Amino acid sequence: MPDLNAIRTEAKRLLAEGVVDVVVAFKAGETPLHPQPAFFRSADEVDQLVYDGLCQNNLATFLTRVPKQSKVGMVVRGCENRSVNALVVEKQKNRADLFLIGVPCEGILDWQKIVGEVGETVKSVKENGQNLMIETKAGYQLLERHDFLHESCKRCIHPNPMSADILIGEALQEGDPNLARTAVETFEDQTIEDRYAWFQKEAERCIRCYACRQACPMCYCEECFVDHIEPRWSESGATPAGMQGWHIVRAFHQTGRCTSCGACERACPMDIKMTYLTEKLNHDMREKYNFEPGLDAQTQPPFAAVTLDDKNRFSV
Amino acid sequence: MPEKPKIALFQCRWCLYAPADQEWVDTQLPENIHLTKTPCTGRINPLYVLNAVQGGADGVMISGCLPEQCHFKTGNMAARRQLEEFNDFLDYIGYDKQRVRFVWLDLQDRGIIQKQLAAFEQELDDLGPASNLVTRVKVAEGGQNA
Numbered sequence: 001m002p003d004l005n006a007i008r009t010e011a012k013r014l015l016a017e018g019v020v021d022v023v024v025a026f027k028a029g030e031t032p033l034h035p036q037p038a039f040f041r042s043a044d045e046v047d048q049l050v051y052d053g054l055c056q057n058n059l060a061t062f063l064t065r066v067p068k069q070s071k072v073g074m075v076v077r078g079c080e081n082r083s084v085n086a087l088v089v090e091k092q093k094n095r096a097d098l099f100l101i102g103v104p105c106e107g108i109l110d111w112q113k114i115v116g117e118v119g120e121t122v123k124s125v126k127e128n129g130q131n132l133m134i135e136t137k138a139g140y141q142l143l144e145r146h147d148f149l150h151e152s153c154k155r156c157i158h159p160n161p162m163s164a165d166i167l168i169g170e171a172l173q174e175g176d177p178n179l180a181r182t183a184v185e186t187f188e189d190q191t192i193e194d195r196y197a198w199f200q201k202e203a204e205r206c207i208r209c210y211a212c213r214q215a216c217p218m219c220y221c222e223e224c225f226v227d228h229i230e231p232r233w234s235e236s237g238a239t240p241a242g243m244q245g246w247h248i249v250r251a252f253h254q255t256g257r258c259t260s261c262g263a264c265e266r267a268c269p270m271d272i273k274m275t276y277l278t279e280k281l282n283h284d285m286r287e288k289y290n291f292e293p294g295l296d297a298q299t300q301p302p303f304a305a306v307t308l309d310d311k312n313r314f315s316v
Numbered sequence: 317m318p319e320k321p322k323i324a325l326f327q328c329r330w331c332l333y334a335p336a337d338q339e340w341v342d343t344q345l346p347e348n349i350h351l352t353k354t355p356c357t358g359r360i361n362p363l364y365v366l367n368a369v370q371g372g373a374d375g376v377m378i379s380g381c382l383p384e385q386c387h388f389k390t391g392n393m394a395a396r397r398q399l400e401e402f403n404d405f406l407d408y409i410g411y412d413k414q415r416v417r418f419v420w421l422d423l424q425d426r427g428i429i430q431k432q433l434a435a436f437e438q439e440l441d442d443l444g445p446a447s448n449l450v451t452r453v454k455v456a457e458g459g460q461n462a
Contacts, residue, residue: 196410311383
């Protein structure tokens with residue numbers, strides 16, 4: 001875990017020296033399992049800043065929701081840094097207006113897994129290397145950290161922020177790209193009926209709350225396709241066609257843009273699995289175009305970078 | 317007589333066909349084929365394809381121009397990238413890949429659209445009617461888009 005004091009010192013310096021107008025980070029939430037995103041606008045507020053493995057949101061989401069001219073400081077992990085890069089590519093923010101405080105990420109903890117293991121009376125969670133020390137009403141419990149990681153974090157390839165302005169803590173070892181590949185290939189190896197059955201089972205629990213959309217840094221459209229009245233692109237009720245259509249098109253709009261942070265899945269109140277959809281699209285982008293979203297702040301995603309050279313790529 | 321497979325045909329209005337062929341498409345298209353003309357294949361939003369699929373099309377055919385013959389220079393290239401990926405994606409979640417067909421047609425090639433449609437119809441016949449992802453409630457059953 002990176003040193004919290006070092007993060008606070010840096011955030012204080014940024015605000016005190018006027019480098020940025022606001023620092024986006026986390027503060028303690030109502031329970032120890034839910035730190036919440038917070039905006040720090042002056043140096044004395046920064047003492048409330050926290051950072052631990054339970055910080056679930058992808059903070060890059062807020063980049064498109066602060067005034068466009070404002071200078072923003074942000075505590076970023078690997079996935080958040082990639083999301084910021086992808087947003088800079090799409091001209092949602094000037095990179096010069098950003099100051100990124102990078103922290104290498106050891107993976108986000110899934111609070112639901114923790115609650116499932118120890119019950120709901122969690123008083124505090126201490127992370128110590130590869131262990132978790134959970135204090136509950138009943139007493140202390142020692143858990144293995146890796147078992148409680150979020151699924152998309154287990155498959156993470158780039159835990160280190162690659163273009164942060166300052167890196168706090170030691171850079172970690174890069175993840176294994178094969179894990180993401182095998183996840184997709186295992187799903188593909190099932191029969192088509194099994195795949196559809198799985199998709200149906202997941203998609204049709206949806207209650208159309210759009211928490212996945214709100215949690216996603218790349219979903220920043222002023223008006224989403226499901227909110228259109230005329231023409232109505234897809235059914236907006238919780239009908240089978242509407243629910244399936246939402247899941248298909250939400251995922252497809254992330255092609256070449258999704259940074260696999262898994263914020264959509266963490267936000268879902270119905271515990272619907274959905275990263276398997278975007279993983280497939282990311283997998284295809286890697287295989288077909290050798291492209292990974294967010295690795296730098298210049299390269300356009302494949303769907304935007306169409307040229308006439310493409311004619312050699314396809315058979316007629 | 318068994319019902320013929322339903323096909324949604326998306327046609328780019330620039331690419332197609334010799335005048336006689338275009339006339340055939342415009343006036344004599346069989347009833348099981350539903351024609352949608354678009355300004356360019358690049359205009360075909362994946363949502364169009366999805367709506368056709370959900371609405372019960374057994375197959376979707378997208379006809380566009382050859383490379384370098386696009387009226388808008390790279391519209392067909394963009395469409396290929398997007399729609400082929402969309403097709404792969406639909407296959408991943410259970411809509412057979414063979415049910416979406418792309419044909420990139422040469423203006424000179426007379427009668428090709430009839431041949432392509434006939435071949436596609438034959439293949440769809442062998443596959444049988446689509447059932448996966450066909451979820452839209454029919455208007456007749458009281459489902460004017462919920």
